[in-house]
Each structure stands twice: as C-alpha cells, then as structure tokens.
Amino acid sequence: MKNIIIGTAGHVDHGKTTLIKALSGIDTDRLEEEKKRGITIELGFAHIPNDAGYNIGVIDVPGHEKFIKHMLAGIGGIDFVLFVVAADEGIMPQTREHFEILNSLGINDGIIAVTKTDMVEEEWLEMVLEEVDDYFKGSFLEGKPVIPVSAATGEGIEELKKEIIAKCDRENKRREEKELFRLPVDRVFTMQGFGTVVTGTLMDGNVKVGDNVIIYPEGTKAKVRGIQTYGKETDVALAGQRTAINLTGVSKEDISRGDIVAYPDAVTVTSMIDTELTIFSSTDRVILNNSRVHLYCGSDEVLCKVILLDRDSLSAGETAYAQLRLEEPAAVRRGDRFIIRFYSPIITVGGGRIIDTLPAKHKRNKPDILAGMDVLSGGSISEIIYAKSCERRFVKKQDLASELGLLGHEMDEASDEGLKNGSLILLPDGTIVSDTKFTYMKDLTERLINDYHAENPLADGIPRQELISRLKKNWFTDDDKMVQAVIRHMLAQGFIEDRGKSIAISGFSIEYTDEQKALKSRFAAMYADAGIEMLKNDEFFALYPDVRIVRAILEDLEAEGVIYKVNPSYYIETQAWNTAVDTARQFDGSFTLAEYRDRLGTSRKFAAELLPAMDKAGITVFDGEARKVVK
Numbered sequence: 271m272k273n274i275i276i277g278t279a280g281h282v283d284h285g286k287t288t289l290i291k292a293l294s295g296i297d298t299d300r301l302e303e304e305k306k307r308g309i310t311i312e313l314g315f316a317h318i319p320n321d322a323g324y325n326i327g328v329i330d331v332p333g334h335e336k337f338i339k340h341m342l343a344g345i346g347g348i349d350f351v352l353f354v355v356a357a358d359e360g361i362m363p364q365t366r367e368h369f370e371i372l373n374s375l376g377i378n379d380g381i382i383a384v385t386k387t388d389m390v391e392e393e394w395l396e397m398v399l400e401e402v403d404d405y406f407k408g409s410f411l412e413g414k415p416v417i418p419v420s421a422a423t424g425e426g427i428e429e430l431k432k433e434i435i436a437k438c439d440r441e442n443k444r445r446e447e448k449e450l451f452r453l454p455v456d457r458v459f460t461m462q463g464f465g466t467v468v469t470g471t472l473m474d475g476n477v478k479v480g481d482n483v484i485i486y487p488e489g490t491k492a493k494v495r496g497i498q499t500y501g502k503e504t505d506v507a508l509a510g511q512r513t514a515i516n517l518t519g520v521s522k523e524d525i526s527r528g529d530i531v532a533y534p535d536a537v538t539v540t541s542m543i544d545t546e547l548t549i550f551s552s553t554d555r556v557i558l559n560n561s562r563v564h565l566y567c568g569s570d571e572v573l574c575k576v577i578l579l580d581r582d583s584l585s586a587g588e589t590a591y592a593q594l595r596l597e598e599p600a601a602v603r604r605g606d607r608f609i610i611r612f613y614s615p616i617i618t619v620g621g622g623r624i625i626d627t628l629p630a631k632h633k634r635n636k637p638d639i640l641a642g643m644d645v646l647s648g649g650s651i652s653e654i655i656y657a658k659s660c661e662r663r664f665v666k667k668q669d670l671a672s673e674l675g676l677l678g679h680e681m682d683e684a685s686d687e688g689l690k691n692g693s694l695i696l697l698p699d700g701t702i703v704s705d706t707k708f709t710y711m712k713d714l715t716e717r718l719i720n721d722y723h724a725e726n727p728l729a730d731g732i733p734r735q736e737l738i739s740r741l742k743k744n745w746f747t748d749d750d751k752m753v754q755a756v757i758r759h760m761l762a763q764g765f766i767e768d769r770g771k772s773i774a775i776s777g778f779s780i781e782y783t784d785e786q787k788a789l790k791s792r793f794a795a796m797y798a799d800a801g802i803e804m805l806k807n808d809e810f811f812a813l814y815p816d817v818r819i820v821r822a823i824l825e826d827l828e829a830e831g832v833i834y835k836v837n838p839s840y841y842i843e844t845q846a847w848n849t850a851v852d853t854a855r856q857f858d859g860s861f862t863l864a865e866y867r868d869r870l871g872t873s874r875k876f877a878a879e880l881l882p883a884m885d886k887a888g889i890t891v892f893d894g895e896a897r898k899v900v901k
Contacts, residue, residue, distance in 0.1 A: 273325045273510030274438045275471055276318075277348035279372060281362035285385035285421060286354045287314065290330050292421040293431060294318045315469075315512055317500040318431070324438045325500060327512035328352075329471070347454065347471035347568075349444075349510065350437055351380035353411060357390045357418065360398045361405050367618055369409070370550040374621025375607040378410045381417065381433050388420040444474060444509035449677055451475030451483075452532035452603070453513060454568035458525045464496065464516050466524075468531060470569065472513045475536070478506045485520060486530040486601035487539040492517040528570030530601040535672040537601040543594050544626035545608070546647050547576070551587040555612060555619045558583050559634070564616060565594060567608040567624075573597040576610070579634055579643065584620075591643040592622075593632050602627055603675045628673055630662060651676070651684040659694060659704040664745070664752055667702040699755035711756060712765055714744055719766075719775055728780050728822025730829055731772030769829070780826060789814060790823045797833050797843040802850060802872045804842045804879065836883045850880050851889055860896035 278286040290296065296316035314330035329348060351372055355365060372380075382402060387395055395418060406412055415433045419426035457469040477483070481494045496516035497507050507513040515531060530537055549557060557563070559578040564571060576584075577593040584590050602624055609621040625646040632639050645657045651674070658670055665673070671681035685702065688694030693705050703711070718740045722732040732740075734757075741753045757773065760766045767776045782790065792813075796805060807824065814820050824841060827833045834847040842850070853870045854861075867877040881897060884890040890897045 272442055273508055275327045275348045275510055276352050277329045278352050278354055279368040280354035281364040284354045284356035287330055288421040289385055290316050290328055292427050320435055322435045347473050351377055353380050353382045355384050355402055356386045357384050357395050357398050358386050360401050366552055370552055371609055374609055380411055381415045383430060384418045387418045388423050446476055446509045447677060448476055450536055451477050452530050452536050455529045456527055456569045458522055460522045466517045466520055466522050467514055468525060469514045472507050472509055472511050474509050476506055476508045483531050484534055485525055486532055486537050487599040490520055490524050492519045537603050538627040538673055539599050539601050540627050541596045541599050542629055543624050544629040545592050545594055545622045545624055547592040547622040548589040549584050549586050549620040553586050553619050556583050556585050562613040564611040565608055567602055567606055570600055572600050579632060580640055655685050656704055659702050660707050664701050664747060666700045697755040698758050699751050701752050716775060728819055730780055731769045731774030733772050737773050793823055794832050801846045804840045804876055807839055836879055840879055854884060854890055855899050860898050862896050
C-alpha cells in the first residue's frame with residue numbers, strides 16, 4: 271500500500287482546516303484556543319479515506335504569520351502540497367511566504383484549491399482564477415490542477431478527491447531501507463498506561479515494534495514499544511506515513527519537538543553545516559556576512575550565524591555558498607532542505623540545501639574552498655567521496671557512508687573504482703584517504719624520520735613509538751590505531767622498513783665518519799677483551815664527548831649482533847653472552863648465584879647482572895632462592 275503525505279499551505283483564514291474536514295471528516299483543530307479563535311495555531315493531522323488502496327495522510331499547517339515556525343515543523347516531509355487560495359481574497363502575504371518556503375524545501379508537485387467559491391460571484395471567481403494562474407506561472411505549480419471548491423456546499427470536493435487520488439499515482443521517491451529510518455518529532459506527549467509517545471512524518475526507512483532507536487541530537491537510547499499509523503495499531507511503520515511511536519526507556523522530558531528518532535548513524539549530529547543558500551526573490555531583506563538567523567530543518571529550530579564564503583552580503587534572488595555555525599547541535603542528513611528567518615524581526619527570508627554535514631571551519635574567499643563547494647553541490651557521489659577523503663581530518667569508510675547518507679553497498683559501489691585505480695586508499699583500520707592525502711602523509715613521515723636522524727645521526731631509524739607519537743601530533747589525532755595502520759600500509763608499500771625496534775626509510779644506512787668508524791672498532795675490541803668481565807656503559811661515555819654518538823654506536827653494535835644488551839647499564843660481547851648461557855644450561859637441577867659464579871669463573875658482581883638478564887630472556891626461572899634452566 272502506497273503511503274502519501276499531503277501538506278496544506280496558504281494564507282490565514284483561507285479555509286485550509288475546513289477543506290480538510292470536508293475531505294476527511296476530521297477536524298484538525300484540536301486545541302481549545304484554535305476553536306475559540308477560529309484559526310489554526312498548531313499542526314493538525316488527518317487522513318483521507320479512499321478505495322484506491324492509498325494511505326493518504328494530511329498535515330494541516332497554520333497560515334497566520336505568527337505561527338510560521340509551527341508550519342515549518344510539518345511541511346518539510348510532504349510528498350505534494352494542497353495549496354489553498356480563498357476566492358474572496360485571492361493571493362495574500364502568507365500565500366507568497368508559504369509558496370517561497372515550498373520552493374526552498376524542494377517541494378515540486380501539488381494541487382491548487384480555490385476555496386469559498388460560495389461567497390463570491392462567478393465573475394469575481396474568474397478573476398481570482400486568472401490571478402492564481404498568473405502568480406504560479408513559471409513555478410512547480412504551473413499547469414497543475416486548479417479546483418474551485420466550497421466546503422460549505424460540497425461543490426468541487428469530489429473532483430478534488432479524484433485529483434488527489436490521481437496525484438497519489440506519482441512515483442514514490444522515499445527510501446524504505448531500514449538503516450535509513452528517521453522520524454523528526456513534531457509532537458511529544460504522555461498517554462496514561464503507555465508512557466511517552468512521539469509523532470511525526472516517517473521520512474525514510476521503516477521501524478518495527480521492539481526496535482532499539484536513538485533520540486538525536488542528545489543520543490538518548492530508547493525502545494519501540496508500540497506503533498500507530500492513521501489511528502490504527504501496527505507492527506511496522508513505513509516511509510511516508512504519519513506515525514506515532516510509543517517509546518520505553520525515555521520520559522517526555524527527554525524529548526522535544528525538533529528531535530529525531532532514528533537508528534544509530536542514520537543522521538549526523540553537527541554544530542556546523544555547509545550549504546547552498548538562496549534568498550527569496552520577494553524579500554527586501556539582505557543577509558550580511560556573520561548575520562544571526564533562525565534555522566529550520568525538519569521539525570527543528572536552532573539559532574546560527576551565516577558565514578558567506580564568497581561575498582559580504584546576499585540579496586533577494588541570489589544564491590551563494592554559506593557555512594552555518596549553529597548555537598546548538600542539530601541532527602541532519604546531507605541533502606536536507608532548510609529555511610532561514612531573520613533573528614529580529616522574525617521574517618522568513620530564504621532557504622537552501624545542506625551539502626556537507628561535518629565541514630571544517632572555512633576561511634572566506636578561498637578559491638580552493640569554493641572549488642570544493644562546487645564538488646559537494648553538484649559532483650557525483652564518487653567525486654564527493656574523493657573530496658571528503660582529501661580533507662585534513664581522518665574518516666573511516668563506514669562513517670563517511672553514514673555522513674553522506676549512503677548504505678554500505680552504495681558506499682562500496684561509489685568508492686570501488688577509486689580503490690581499484692589507486693586514487694583512494696583503504697587503510698587496514700578502515701580509514702579511507704585519497705592518493706594526494708596519502709602522498710602528503712608519506713612526505714611528512716619522511717621528514718619526521720629525517721628530523722630524528724638529524725637529532726640522532728647514528729641511529730638506524732626512529733623508534734616505532736616515537737614515530738607514532740610525532741605523527742599523531744602533526745596530524746592532530748589521538749587515534750593510535752589509525753596511525754599504526756598508516757605505518758603498516760607504508761611498510762607494505764616498501765616506502766619504509768621495520769628494523770625491529772625502529773622504523774627507517776627503505777634503503778637507509780648509517781654513514782660514519784672515519785673517526786666514528788675507528789671508535790666503533792675500538793668499542794668492539796674492548797668488549798671482546800672484556801669477555802665475561804663486562805664493561806659498564808659509563809666507561810664508553812667517558813671516551814668521547816658526544817654521548818649521542820656513543821649511544822648510537824652501542825645500539826648499532828647491538829643491531830649487528832656484536833654485543834648483547836644485558837640491562838640499561840651493561841652490554842656484553844655476544845660470544846661471551848653465549849658462553850654465559852651455555853654455562854647455566856650445564857646445571858641439571860637448581861643452582862644458586864654462588865654456584866653459577868664459580869662454574870663461570872667470574873665475580874659475584876657480574877654473575878648478579880647476567881642471571882636476571884637470563885630470567886628476563888626466558889632462559890632461566892628464579893623462585894627467590896635458586897634458579898632452574900627452562901627446558
């Protein structure tokens with residue numbers, strides 16, 4: 271069964287609510303104040319019975335200028351509009367304002383109902399119909415059905431119903447994949463015996479009883495206890511239905527209009543969005559850079575500042591790229607439409623489309639940033655993925671899919687060609703980067719390693735943890751696994767090589783001066799002469815003024831296998847170490863330090879350094895009194 275949502279639009283007191291009652295039998299004015307004043311203040315909801323097999327929901331929006339914010343909370347999720355113009359008044363201020371709003375929200379289909387025909391003469395009605403025809407010429411409503419009706423007499427109501435049914439045959443462009451489920455909350459209340467209930471237009475996806483959901487932007491977890499669509503209990507609600515969801519795990523106070531009920535990662539919580547912003551052609555207001563405005567997106571309202579990226583002001587009919595910096599976090603999806611209203615006085619002035627939900631903080635009038643906006647606004651998904659993978663921040667492929675509103679298989683398809691031709695690189699931890707960004711990362715890695723060599727001229731490479739630490743600092747990240755994934759990919763490429771405890775640029779070798787070569791030979795000879803009677807490191811440091819050079823030579827001799835590191839204070843000639851180990855292995859059972867000292871033929875001092883090193887190496891084990899060789 272196809273699910274369709276219709277929204278009304280039009281000036282106050284043009285008969286929207288009365289017309290809906292004539293179509294559906296439901297009075298959408300539920301508040302006492304609405305009935306008393308005779309105008310719609312809050313959103314009203316109804317459904318139109320039909321024999322065509324459609325679920326047709328109707329959102330009745332307020333027409334009065336004071337309640338435009340309520341109108342905006344409901345109108346964004348509709349499939350087409352029922353635009354109402356009263357025959358006795360014709361085009362009025364909120365007719366124009368509502369029409370501009372519909373244009374900005376991307377609504378592209380509808381029916382025009384000219385109401386209250388019983389209150390005017392035929393000649394007057396013809397004049398109003400001409401005015402309506404002229405006003406909507408060149409817009410999405412040009413050529414759409416225009417039906418004169420009277421709710422009082424019933425004239426035209428059946429014809430209007432037929433046009434609505436015919437319009438429901440339109441292609442349903444809503445996506446019903448479960449992962450995309452989101453419902454902007456326009457009402458929240460408590461029902462005795464049930465608890466917290468939220469209502470809204472189910473924008474995308476589907477939801478079932480028992481599902482776990484998140485309340486965004488707060489991130490509160492909840493569970494679906496029950497679902498109603500059009501007043502009937504159901505186990506599942508689908509995209510395009512007016513839906514009421516009974517939630518457990520949350521109270522009424524945890525949720526407010528503007529929140530989004532969704533599955534994890536179905537929306538992006540952000541405090542900054544990049545947009546394509548258009549100012550209404552009918553307004554006399556100008557948006558200046560850094561203007562403070564009200565932003566309306568979905569059912570949410572939040573204050574923000576407008577940063578114009580290529581100009582100082584935006585006038586009627588103009589479009590520009592703008593970064594909106596929000597004063598509170600909002601939950602949005604790339605491609606969402608929005609409306610902006612002046613901060614004071616609160617007048618609707620424009621709207622647009624979100625092209626990036628997690629942008630960097632941009633500087634103004636930068637050609638490269640504006641070129642990137644062109645890609646985000648009009649590029650293919652593959653081009654957008656490449657552009658996002660070039661950014662300074664690091665993003666996982668799965669997170670980027672969520673940010674772009676893509677399902678996993680859509681992300682795979684869009685990124686597959688780039689991964690095959692090398693323009694995109696998928697790191698072992700799932701991070702996705704462009705080839706240009708990875709080249710920059712390689713260049714930086716090479717510079718950091720070279721900087722380390724300048725500080726430590728005889729080191730065979732930079733210690734792995736030191737390299738990780740320096741890369742994290744330069745890349746402004748705390749993601750240790752991501753940095754290690756970069757290193758693993760560079761190792762696999764052969765750009766760098768693993769030298770045990772250190773990392774070096776492939777092919778790097780230490781270059782000694784003649785003086786240093788002689789010093790290295792001298793150190794090797796000293797260790798050979800000492801044998802079991804080890805020399806303390808301090809003795810070598812005393813032989814040469816640059817401690818860094820001495821330490822580098824000792825580490826190089828160790829790497830070459832000439833000497834073995836016993837502990838931080840002692841190295842020993844490797845052959846002597848092997849002799850010391852063989853001597854320990856000659857014991858059949860337990861042996862003491864004194865017994866080992868005597869069999870090795872050395873002093874207690876050196877035996878006491880050697881045996882703990884064997885314990886650490888897993889050659890022997892010490893029980894507090896004696897040792898045994900590990901077989």
